[in-house]
Each structure stands twice: as structure tokens, then as C-alpha cells.
Amino acid sequence: MEQRIIKTRLQLAIQAILLGAPLISAMSISPAAYANSSQQYNITANSLANVLQQFAIQSKLTLAYEPQSLTEQQSAGLNGSYTIEQGLQNILTPHGLQAVRLNNGGFSIQKIKNNQTHSNTTEIVQLNPITVTATPSSRVQQNNGNVQQLPLITVTAEQDGKADDGYLSKNITGVGSWGERSLQDTPYQISVISQDLIENTASGIDQIFKMNPIVQVTRSSTSSFSFNTPEINIRGLGASGNHILDGIPFSWVQGVMSEDVERIEILNGLSGFLYGVGYVGGAVNYVSKKPTQQRLANLSLGSTGNQAFYGHLDLGGKLDQNGDLSYRLNVFKQDGETSIKDQNLDKELISGALDWQVNNDFLVSLNASHKKIKVDKLASYFSSNASIDKLNLKQGYAPNWTFSDSTQDRLGFNTTWQINNYAKLRTGYIYLENENDMSMPFVYDNYDGTYSFNYYRSWPSKEKDHGAYIYTDLNFNTFGVEHNLTIGGSKTRFKQYGIDGGWEWINLGSFTLDQLNSVSEPVYLGNTNNQTYYSGSGQKTNITIGDDIKFNEKWSTLIGLNYAKVDKDNYSIEGKRTDGYGGEKVTPNISLLFKPFEDLTTYVTYMESLEDGVDVGETYANSETIFDPYVSKQYEIGAKYAISPNFLLSSALFRIEKANQYEDTSTIITEGKPTLTQDGKVIYQGVELTLTGKVTNNLTLVGGGTFLDLKTDKANENEGKKPTDTASKMAKLYAEYAIPAIEGLTLTGGAYYTGKAYRDGANTDIIPAYSVFDAGVRYATKIAQYPTTFILNATNITDKKYWRSSTSFGEPRNIAFAVKTQF
Known part of the structure; x- marks a missing residue:
């Protein structure tokens, strides 16, 4: 080639x-x-x-x-x-x-x-x-x-979002019913994490979200209650379960890995019209690596920190002379101790994709993967308002018999059929099968020098998910006005299988800080031989009609209606429905775009979204309580300015109204668990700014910030107060500088500030603000004829101690490295 x-x-x-x-x-x-x-x-x-x-x-x-x-x-x-x-x-x-x-x-x-x-x-x-x-x-x-x-x-072929272009991706793969389009001319705030940026962090999925200017990470993927996926807030709202895989929405995808991901697209705020039910704070679209026409052979070796060493092989290319068949194969293995003492991370992945150009206008893409993540000694869910200086962040404060073990198998396809010059048909389908087994540590401060230690044991449970979409794009003109009409929908369905008597929440006593790492392993009451039964199911339906209308070179609009429906049911071992919820709603989306000149796009957007209901889980005192679905609203005014071909500035003013939920910790003393409460509504309004790209030929910046005005409204309690675990201010800046005198040498670094937040609904307990700093170096050269890149990243270089949220503390200093060779 x-x-x-x-x-x-x-x-x-x-x-x-x-x-x-x-x-x-x-x-x-x-x-x-x-x-x-x-x-x-x-x-x-x-x-x-x-x-x-x-x-x-x-x-x-x-x-x-x-x-x-x-x-x-x-x-x-x-x-x-x-x-x-x-x-x-x-x-x-x-x-x-x-x-x-x-x-x-x-x-x-x-x-x-x-x-x-x-x-x-x-x-x-x-x-x-x-x-x-x-x-x-x-x-x-x-x-x-x-x-x-x-x-x-x-013009030669390269990958969008390359480091040489300042990591700026100029197009997105699509948002909901809308297909691939220009990032600048999309009337929503979206940040794209390109493959180059993913690989150059060398530190894993948590670091990728930490660097993103609009994401607040509230819990790491190796912590208790995270289910092997980072917990995140966007615009102050939880977005941890708002997962999208190649354009198909799922309520939750455990064990997210970056090694088979081409790019990550983060959508800020509501996306009900785009993806249906449940996407309020934001949504994260994980775009899988695609087959290549050029030969690809990359080998990476490194560590995400301490002794967590890994190897990663990424292959691609044509399978026949004409390139009608092409493939992509990723193999990844990691095993070793992280920066948390005695915490071991074991990950494996094999994923493959195949493209088949059936004829001139019809493309079929197939993909499959198997991934497994095992974490021994999860960092504790740690509830305390004590000074963080009392803690040693490297300890984790959990015995090494705690763990999280998840396996996921995936099979899917998508097709694109260009029917004629005016019509295109897009389809996609993904089947996921997840199995999870975990024993999670929960620590509560007794405020007498001791800490209550609880463990939450979940015997192996399975979930089977199906997700699909079908959209038809119709292009036509009416009286000189251009239309791109999209009609279609998406649907997801899941079934859960549990073991009878497989859930345990047990208090093992009170211990000092030094004793928490050596709590004796209990004798579990559950038994894997107990009967497995069909314990629950749910489905979400999303039917959409939308029109992308262009009046002239300056004015355009996106308008649409979405019918969203959600159903959730729980069943007993006898097969009887015990409880559940359901809801349906037609929600609108309207966006008006104005381009005063080529490099500036301004817009106004209004959108509604039907939220999921909440099935309160076993970790709360009011478990099995059901909160009904709720309709959220968002108003947004934004602008995107291409300062140069490789530098984009985006900003938005927004207001989101949604149901208010918070943890009432007063029941921990009497019940041993907090209570999850839904009361009134909460208003999230603010401004956000992001910048991505090349400032000069040698300087790259990726950064921005969010400033929120938060309050609880129309509530019986905490009227006018701010929601918990939500920082009102956040600012981040990641920079790279290529040393002119040394070809291939690049210095990297980041500064990340998160403002104060509150642990309790009454806002009497403050989570202090914090700043952390990273530094690194990257060197690209050739060894023999093979391009080789060396990457070294140090995170939290000052070893700052900080509370990340009311129940999670930040990671200690960590040093990651990688060597990537193209052969």
C-alpha cells in the first residue's frame, strides 16, 4: 500500500x-x-x-x-x-x-x-x-x-484529531438521529477526545475524563460502587450511566476500556430528542475502532502506574486487493499493582471489526469483542467530613479480599445504504452480555476515632442487552430551501438474572484507620449454587422525526419531535412482577443557527428529555422504593468560533430543570445506610467554555471551564440550597509544547481546578476546592526504520490530598509510561 x-x-x-x-x-x-x-x-x-x-x-x-x-x-x-x-x-x-x-x-x-x-x-x-x-x-x-x-x-489521508493538528476533531460521527456532521455547525456543546489524545495520556480511562474541560470525575473506576467505570458529572449532573456505543444508547455499560475506542464524544446537557430516555446531564458516545485500508501495525508496552504493566497490539488493513474487505484487530492485556497499595488491576481485551463493501452504495460493518476487568482491593466508598489530611491516599482503606470482577461480550453490526442521490438508510445493532461479581467496601466515620466497615456482596449476576437503530435520511429542496429530513428510531432492551439470596449487606464492626486494610474476610451467606432466576427487565423506545433545514448561507434550523417511552419491571423468584415503573412523552427539539461569517456559528437550542425512573438499590435504607420518571428541560445559547483552521473556541449559556435527588445521611446511624430522597426540582444554570487546538505551531491547548449557579426549587426541604457533590466552578487546561531545538520532543502538562461542593442537602458540610497538576514528556523518533514514541506522564505531581466527592478521595501521585512502535 x-x-x-x-x-x-x-x-x-x-x-x-x-x-x-x-x-x-x-x-x-x-x-x-x-x-x-x-x-x-x-x-x-x-x-x-x-x-x-x-x-x-x-x-x-x-x-x-x-x-x-x-x-x-x-x-x-x-x-x-x-x-x-x-x-x-x-x-x-x-x-x-x-x-x-x-x-x-x-x-x-x-x-x-x-x-x-x-x-x-x-x-x-x-x-x-x-x-x-x-x-x-x-x-x-x-x-x-x-x-x-x-x-x-x-491532500493526504490522516486521522481526524491528530496531535499535529492540536487534537482538534472537525467532524463528529453523529448525534442521535442526526448523521455525521461538522462539529462547528452542530447546535450542541460537544467535546471530542481523539485517538491520539487517548493514547498520549498513557494513564487509562480515568485520566482521559480528568483532562476533559467539562467533566467532573467524582469516583475512579477502581473504587467501590463505580462498577469499573469512572463516575462523572457534566453540567453538575451525574452522567455515569449515560453510555452510548457507536450511536446506540444503553442505560449502563460496565467496564469501559479505551483500548478499542477510536474516539470519545461527550455531549453536554440534555439529549432526549437525540437518544431518548434518561440522558439529562450529558452523554458519552464511545466510537469503536474501525477497519483501515492502509496497513496498520502498532505495538504498545507500558504501565498505567506502579506495576500495572500492559501490552497492546493494534492491527488493521485490507483483506483483498481492491479493499472491498478490510479489518481491525485489537488485543490488550494488563496485570499488576496500581498506585494504591495491594490493589491489583487485571484487564484483558480482544476486539475485531470487519468492513464489507458489498457493492457501490452498500457497506456492512461487523464487530465483536470480549473484555474482562478484575480489580482486587477496591478503594473504599468512604463517608466522612474529616480533614483529608488524616488519610493516606495510597492505602485505599479496604482489605484485599474486596474485589470487582466483570466480563462483557459484544456482537454487533451496522449498515449504510445510499439508495439514490436523495435517500440513505442507516441501521445498527449491538448485543451485550455482562456478568458481574463483586464484594465492595463501604466505610462510615463514627467520629470517635473509629470507622464502621460494611461490605456489599453481589453474587454473580448477568444482564443481556439489545440495542438497535434505523434511520432514513431524505435530502430535497422546496422553493430554494434545503432539507435533510431524518425519520427513524432506536430501542434498547435488557434482561437481568440474579442468584436467589445473592445480595448481602453486612456490618463487620468498627475499626481504626490502620485496621481497615486488614479486616478479616467474612463467611458469605450466599451460595453460587442457589437458583438463578429472571429478576428484572426494561426497555426504552425512541421514535424520531427531525429536519435539518438550511435557508441560506447564514441561517439554518434543526427541528424535531421525539416519542420516548420507558418501562422497568422487577420479578420474584416465582416469576411474579413485584414492582416497576413506566412512562412516555413526546419531547421537542428546536435549534436556530446563524453564521455571521464562515468561521463563527451561533445557535439557540431548546430540548426536553424524559428521565429514567429510579429503582432505589440495596445500598440505601429505602431500597425497593420506586421514583417515577420525570421530564427535564434545557435552554441553551451557544457560539463556536474557528479562530484558525486548527483552533476552535466553544461557549454556551444554559439552564436545566430536573427532579431533585440527594442522599440523606442521617439514617446511617439508625439504619446503617443513607436514604435516597427525591424532592422538588433542581435548577442547573451556568456558562461553559472550551478551547481545543494549535495556538502556535509548537503550542497546543485543550481546556476550558464551567461556572454554575445551582439551587433547589419547590422542595419541602433544602429550598434554595445547592445539590450535593456538585462543584459550582471548574477550570482545566492541558498543554503541549514541541521543543523547536529537538525534533520529536514534546513537553506536556495540565492544571485542573475543582471548586467547593456540599456533602449534605442543607449545605452545612463543605467539600473543599482543590487543584492538581500533571507533567510529562513525549519523544517521537525512529528505531531502525520503525517509528517509535516514548511517553511519560506524572499525575498529581504534588501528591495533593483531596476529597473528590462526599464518599471518594483522589488518587496519589502516579507515574505512567508507554512505548509505542509502528512496524
Whole structure:
């Protein structure tokens, strides 16, 4: 493949020298066929050079042209659904140029002059998602004795969100019913964590969310009650269970791993119209790694801290000569002690994906994975308002017989069918099977120098989840107004299987801090031989109709209605329904967008969302209580400004209204557990700002902040108070600086501030504000002919002690490293 790319570039250069004509080369699995399939374009007016560049990126083309002459000409852009040939003709015809298809399936860009044209030939190459790189060349054009020297610009295939581009992803894979679209022109606040940024942290999934400017991490993935997934707040609201896998929403996905993820897309605030029920604070879309057309072979070795060593193999490429079949394979293994004393992390993953280009307009993608995560000695759920200085964060304060063990198997597919120039059909399906076994530590301060130690034992339980979507996109014009109408829906369904008598909540006594790590293991009352039974089920239905309407180059709107329905049922071992809840609602979404000029998009959005009801769990004194579903509302005004091609600034003002829930800890003394309460509503309003990209050629910044005005409203208790475990202020900044004098050497670092929060609904107990700092270095070089990157990251370099939330303390200083080799 590399030889073929080199050959093509040489041909382009030779043709540029000898023929003296602008060049465009289409890329496809089947060149002529790809040119016949249509897709949606959204390219605003700009110079002809810039419009062609954007067309190449959206079409996945290799493009060569004369930048000087084309920059001087202004183009109206391109909007609507077109084939490559139609799109080129629409762009080029007003400038006296035309695209002529060649025998090999490529295109020649020819200048129309005196009814005569001269042509050139290009070769077809299939590459992957594109960013732009310029490679200067020169060419000599002889015309009646005149000699011209012009540079040659080539667009080559790279991955969106590369470190060299400041980690800025310019497109998103899609949000809910809306398909792939420009990040700048999406009327919601979304941050994209690219694959490069994921890999360059070297510290795992917790660090990825810690670095994100709009996410507050309230519990680490190796803590009790986290279920192997970081607990997070977005806009002050819990978003831990708002998981989306490749565009399909699930209520909860345990054991999230980053090693098979291409990118992570974080949507701030309500998303009821987009994903249906339950997504209020925000949602996280984990986009799986996709097959590649270019050969890919990466090997990474390292540690996420202390002795938690791992190895990761990432492979991809074509399975046949034309690339009609392509694959991706990821294998990962980790085992060793973390920065918490005696805490061992054991993870394994194998995942695969296969793309099949069935014909010109029909693509089928298959994927499957198996993952297993075992944590021995979970860091305790630790309820205390004592000074954090009393604690040694490396201790974890739990015996090493506590654990969390989860296994997940996944099987899925998605298809894309370009029916014609005006219609596209998108489908997807994922089946998940989860098995969990855990013994979790809970510590409560007695405020007499001792701590009550409880363990929550869950014998192996299983859950089977099905999720699917189907959407039809229809593109048409009415009286000069462009429409992209989407009709479809999604549905998820789960079934739970438990063991009779498999849940235990037992107080093992009171201990000093030093004794908590050595509490004796109890004799469990449950038995894995007890009967397994069907204990619960639930489903969510989401039916959507939405229209993306473009009035002109400045004004557009997204409007839609969503029918959302949720049902949840619990069953006894005899098969009788014991309790549950249900709800349904038609919720609207309307967004108005205004672009004063090309690089600035402003918008106003209103959305409603039907929340899940709450089935209060065994860790609360009022377990088996059911809270009914509730409709939340969000108002948002935002702006996105592309300061430069690789630097984006986003901001939003928002207001969210939702049901108020909080933990009443007064029942711990009498009941041994807190009580979960729902009372009135809580209002979350504030402003958020994010920035991503290159400030200079050497300096990259990823950062931002959130400032919240929070209050409880229309409640019997705590009227006007702030919700618990929610920081009103948060600011983060991650930076990279490439040392000019040493090629390949980059210094990295981050500063992360989280403001004060409250442990109790009455706001009498304060969780202090804290700041933590990271530092690191990355060096890219070659060993023999193999590109190799060395990464070293130190987190919490000052070994700061801090309460992350009312029941979780932060991690101690940690040093992670990785060596990545491409072979």
C-alpha cells in the first residue's frame, strides 16, 4: 500500500511538471463505483481552493491543485446530496473548469478555453479519514513559450484529531438521529477526545475524563460502587450511566476500556430528542475502532502506574486487493499493582471489526469483542467530613479480599445504504452480555476515632442487552430551501438474572484507620449454587422525526419531535412482577443557527428529555422504593468560533430543570445506610467554555471551564440550597509544547481546578476546592526504520490530598509510561 501511495504521488508530481494542469484524484474501494454514490455536503462559501479542500476532506479524496490561482477565486460552496462528479461540476463550472471522468475511474480537472481542453491522468488510491498536509513541489508549464512555476498541494489521508493538528476533531460521527456532521455547525456543546489524545495520556480511562474541560470525575473506576467505570458529572449532573456505543444508547455499560475506542464524544446537557430516555446531564458516545485500508501495525508496552504493566497490539488493513474487505484487530492485556497499595488491576481485551463493501452504495460493518476487568482491593466508598489530611491516599482503606470482577461480550453490526442521490438508510445493532461479581467496601466515620466497615456482596449476576437503530435520511429542496429530513428510531432492551439470596449487606464492626486494610474476610451467606432466576427487565423506545433545514448561507434550523417511552419491571423468584415503573412523552427539539461569517456559528437550542425512573438499590435504607420518571428541560445559547483552521473556541449559556435527588445521611446511624430522597426540582444554570487546538505551531491547548449557579426549587426541604457533590466552578487546561531545538520532543502538562461542593442537602458540610497538576514528556523518533514514541506522564505531581466527592478521595501521585512502535 505504501509503495502504491508513493507511486501515485510521483505520478502527480511528474504530471504536474509535464502537463501543467490542476489535478484531482478520487479514492475508492471501487473507483468508478465510489464516484457514482452520493453523500451529503455542507461546504460554506470561501475561496475556491478552500472549498475544494473541504470537498476532498468530506469525500475522502486525494487532491492536487494550484493554490495561488484558486485562492484568488471565490466559490459559493456546496450544500446538498451529490455524487463526486456532480459535486465537482457544481463547484468548478462557475469558474470555467470541469471535471471529466477518465477511463481508470479518476477525474481530470480541465480548463474550458476556446472549446478545447487538455487532460491528465491520475491513479486511484483508497485511504482513510483525511486531514490536510502540504508538500511543496514545483512544476513547469510550457504554453507558447511561456514558463510558469507553481507549487503543488496534495491532500493526504490522516486521522481526524491528530496531535499535529492540536487534537482538534472537525467532524463528529453523529448525534442521535442526526448523521455525521461538522462539529462547528452542530447546535450542541460537544467535546471530542481523539485517538491520539487517548493514547498520549498513557494513564487509562480515568485520566482521559480528568483532562476533559467539562467533566467532573467524582469516583475512579477502581473504587467501590463505580462498577469499573469512572463516575462523572457534566453540567453538575451525574452522567455515569449515560453510555452510548457507536450511536446506540444503553442505560449502563460496565467496564469501559479505551483500548478499542477510536474516539470519545461527550455531549453536554440534555439529549432526549437525540437518544431518548434518561440522558439529562450529558452523554458519552464511545466510537469503536474501525477497519483501515492502509496497513496498520502498532505495538504498545507500558504501565498505567506502579506495576500495572500492559501490552497492546493494534492491527488493521485490507483483506483483498481492491479493499472491498478490510479489518481491525485489537488485543490488550494488563496485570499488576496500581498506585494504591495491594490493589491489583487485571484487564484483558480482544476486539475485531470487519468492513464489507458489498457493492457501490452498500457497506456492512461487523464487530465483536470480549473484555474482562478484575480489580482486587477496591478503594473504599468512604463517608466522612474529616480533614483529608488524616488519610493516606495510597492505602485505599479496604482489605484485599474486596474485589470487582466483570466480563462483557459484544456482537454487533451496522449498515449504510445510499439508495439514490436523495435517500440513505442507516441501521445498527449491538448485543451485550455482562456478568458481574463483586464484594465492595463501604466505610462510615463514627467520629470517635473509629470507622464502621460494611461490605456489599453481589453474587454473580448477568444482564443481556439489545440495542438497535434505523434511520432514513431524505435530502430535497422546496422553493430554494434545503432539507435533510431524518425519520427513524432506536430501542434498547435488557434482561437481568440474579442468584436467589445473592445480595448481602453486612456490618463487620468498627475499626481504626490502620485496621481497615486488614479486616478479616467474612463467611458469605450466599451460595453460587442457589437458583438463578429472571429478576428484572426494561426497555426504552425512541421514535424520531427531525429536519435539518438550511435557508441560506447564514441561517439554518434543526427541528424535531421525539416519542420516548420507558418501562422497568422487577420479578420474584416465582416469576411474579413485584414492582416497576413506566412512562412516555413526546419531547421537542428546536435549534436556530446563524453564521455571521464562515468561521463563527451561533445557535439557540431548546430540548426536553424524559428521565429514567429510579429503582432505589440495596445500598440505601429505602431500597425497593420506586421514583417515577420525570421530564427535564434545557435552554441553551451557544457560539463556536474557528479562530484558525486548527483552533476552535466553544461557549454556551444554559439552564436545566430536573427532579431533585440527594442522599440523606442521617439514617446511617439508625439504619446503617443513607436514604435516597427525591424532592422538588433542581435548577442547573451556568456558562461553559472550551478551547481545543494549535495556538502556535509548537503550542497546543485543550481546556476550558464551567461556572454554575445551582439551587433547589419547590422542595419541602433544602429550598434554595445547592445539590450535593456538585462543584459550582471548574477550570482545566492541558498543554503541549514541541521543543523547536529537538525534533520529536514534546513537553506536556495540565492544571485542573475543582471548586467547593456540599456533602449534605442543607449545605452545612463543605467539600473543599482543590487543584492538581500533571507533567510529562513525549519523544517521537525512529528505531531502525520503525517509528517509535516514548511517553511519560506524572499525575498529581504534588501528591495533593483531596476529597473528590462526599464518599471518594483522589488518587496519589502516579507515574505512567508507554512505548509505542509502528512496524
